[in-house]
Amino acid sequence: MLLRLDTTDTRPLHEQVAAAIRRAIAEGECRAGERLPSARDLSTALDLNVNTVLRGLRELRDEGLLEFRRGRGITVAEGAAAPRSGLRIKVRELVAEASRLGYSRTDLIDMIRELS
Missing domain, CATH: 1.10.10.10 (Winged helix-like DNA-binding domain superfamily/Winged helix DNA-binding domain)
Structure with missing residues (x-):
C-alpha cells in the first residue's frame, strides 16, 4: 500500500x-x-x-x-470496501441532475472547485 x-x-x-x-x-x-x-x-x-x-x-x-x-x-474489516463504482453512480447522478437544471459540466466542476 x-x-x-x-x-x-x-x-x-x-x-x-x-x-x-x-x-x-x-x-x-x-x-x-x-x-x-x-x-x-x-x-x-x-x-x-x-x-x-x-x-x-x-x-x-x-x-x-x-x-x-x-x-x-x-x-x-470485512465488508469495509466501499466500491468505487458506488461513487461513480453518484457522480453520474449529479452530472445528470446538473444537466437537467441547465448547468454544464464546466459549471459543475467550477462549483466543486469553489467548495475546496
Whole structure:
C-alpha cells in the first residue's frame, strides 16, 4: 500500500491519513481481511508522528473500516470496501441532475472547485 499526502491540503494530518486509507480501500488497493502496515511503519513512510497516524487509524476503526487485534495488527474489516463504482453512480447522478437544471459540466466542476 502506497500512501501519499498532499502537502497543499489544509486538513489536519490525521484526517489526511484516514482519507488516504479510505481511498485505498475504495480503490481495492486494500481488501477485506488484509493487514495494514503498523502505525510505526506508516508514520516512518509518511514522515509523521506515530500518534498522528494512530489518530487517523482510530478514526477508521470507529467508522468500522478497520479492525485492531492484539497480536494480529490492523486489518481491513470485512465488508469495509466501499466500491468505487458506488461513487461513480453518484457522480453520474449529479452530472445528470446538473444537466437537467441547465448547468454544464464546466459549471459543475467550477462549483466543486469553489467548495475546496
